[in-house]
Structures are given as structure tokens and as C-alpha cells.
Amino acid sequence: MFTPFRGTTFTANVAACTSPPYDMIDDAATLRNSSPHNMVRLLLPGTYEESARLLEAWLGEGTLRVDEEPRFYLYTMRYRTGEGSEREARGVIGALALEPIGTRILGHEETMADTGVDRLELLRATRSNLDLIIALSPAPGLPALLEPEGSPRFAFEADGVRHALYDIEGRASAIAETVDRHPLAIADGHHRFTAALEYQASCEGRGGWDAIMTFVAPAQGSGLQIRPIHRFFPVLDVEEIDDVFDVETAPPLPPTVPGSITMVTADESKLLIPKAGPLQALPMSWRKASTAVARELLYPRCGVGEEDAVFHPDPERLIGELAGAPDGAVLLMAAVPEDAVSDAADQGLRFPRKTTLFVPKPRAGLVLRSF
16 A cells, blocks of 8 residues: 655755765765765764764754655656756655565565664664655556646755656545555565565554655656666686677677676776577566676676675776776676566566666655554
């Protein structure tokens, strides 16, 4: 079930108080210095108990305020794509009832166990959803319910994105019924969802721990972009791969064809195009994911696994690592098509961890959910 909830919001200087999600924070010190109430202080605290005490203090002093009535929230993010066109991502924020992934809630990506434990301990200490997960709904009637009405409660620009939050009035039943008719695919937030399930299992009876704050967007035409996450291996010994890949010289750029891989070393850059025969052995959605192709066809030839990789969405940052790793390699991945994500979720298949990066990222702190 997808239901309204009593959101908790900042009462002033909202732009300065919000932050990127916890796993996208590159410069925590700058965010801490930007405001004594920036969300980084809750998301990445010295201790989990420190985050809980700080959250309680902000509520007590009026820095944060809890809405009197449960509601859904419309959230829009307007931005320019890398190609220069303007786009808007739009969705509804509500409380999604927790249940194991597999039937009504679908996943598409594996998770990293250590990150899940970290989020579980923070959830246990604060008893709050401090940032959002993103889920995609195939419901055909959802886009029509996501039209803004009136002025936004908050509107500001951060990291090149125009963020706006609206109170939704009078459409709660229609939104809940529309979303509940179809399974949801988790696009971003697998670790937080897993942590929420584990916390729920540790609690007795029913309570606010039975749901998680979720941004639900249309599966088709969400306005979100899917970007790839690349890999750097400090040591990569590439044996004969001509039987599984067509190999050709190429510039050190992410490939444009789904499933292909650009391998960059200190000396050269090669495009790896999987041959039709080996590719046919993979599920259709995996054929369109470079990370799955690498895991199934390339890594076994090189004696490595995902656990040996360093992940980052910026190709140049990883290529720069080659200066200190003469035997290393960077694998630049192609973006995964939107339909491959939906297909993988529908079929119960999981891409390797850190395959997809949905952008833009919702700001942490625009609205919180405590229980």
C-alpha cells in the first residue's frame, strides 16, 4: 500500500539545509560548514546516536516541523541534460508499505552488505527515513495525477537542478489506488529498502517501521536519466577474449551501444563488443547491461570479480587512477536502457551492484518521515 504521511520539513533556509543522498556526498566538510542544520549532520554523523540526538534537538527548537495532517507531496526536479536539453523529473512522495522484494516490490540491482548495515543502524537510532528511495510505477494513469496545483511549498536550485515540493490536496485516494494497482520497481535505494526490512523484522507489532518514504515516478517518461557507473581494477590481467568479444581500437569514452565495454589501460583503449553466440546465453535484460556482460563474459577470463573493483560514475576520475597502476584497467560501461531496468525487475533478475545511476538525485531533507 502507498499512503500519505505526516512529513517533517525544515522551517527556514531549506536550500542550505538539504544535501545530496548519503551515497552521493563527496565533500561532507563543505556541507557541514554551509549550515549548522545541513542534512549531512544526520546522514553521516560521528555516531548513530549523535544523529538521533541532533534530530530530536532540531524538532524541539523548531528547526524542523511535523505537518499536522498526512499528505502526499509532489516533487519536481528541472534540469539540463548533458546534451543541453531541458527536462523535468516528476513524482509523488508517500509511505510505501514494506514487504519482501519479489511480488509487488521488485528490485533490479544487487547490494553491498556493509552499506546496508550502516543504513540499518542509522534507521534504528533515528527511527526516521532521512532520505528517499525511488520506485518506478507502470500505472498508466499516474502522470495525469502529477500536475502541480498552486505554488510550491519550497523551491530552490542546488547543483544545477531546480527542486520544488508541492502539497497535494484532494487527490490522495486517486494516487493511492493508482499506485497500488501495479508492482513497483526500485530504481534507487536498494540498501535503504533492505535496511528498512531488517529493522521491521526486529520490531514487535505494527508501527511506522512498516513503511518507507518513497518517491514514485512513472516507469516510462519519468524524466529521470540513467547513467552508467564505471569500474577501475588496480590489476587486470586480460587473457584471450577474442572468442567472446569483437575487439577494436576506440577512444577512451563510455560506449553508446548497450552491453558494450570500453577497456582503458595505460597504453591503449579498446572497445569490447560481445559476440552474438556468448551473448545469447544471457537473459535479454543482461545483454543490455555492460556490467552484467562484464561479470558473465569478461571477469572469468581475468580472474577478478566485482569485489575487486573501484566504482565511480566519472570516467576521467577513474582513468586518472591508471597513472599509479600500470597493470590496471578501467572498464567504461554503456548506459542501461530504461526498458532493460523494467524487464530485469519484472523477471526477478539483478544487475551487478552499482550498475545504474538515476539522475537527478532527490535532495535529502526536503521532507523527512519520522515514526
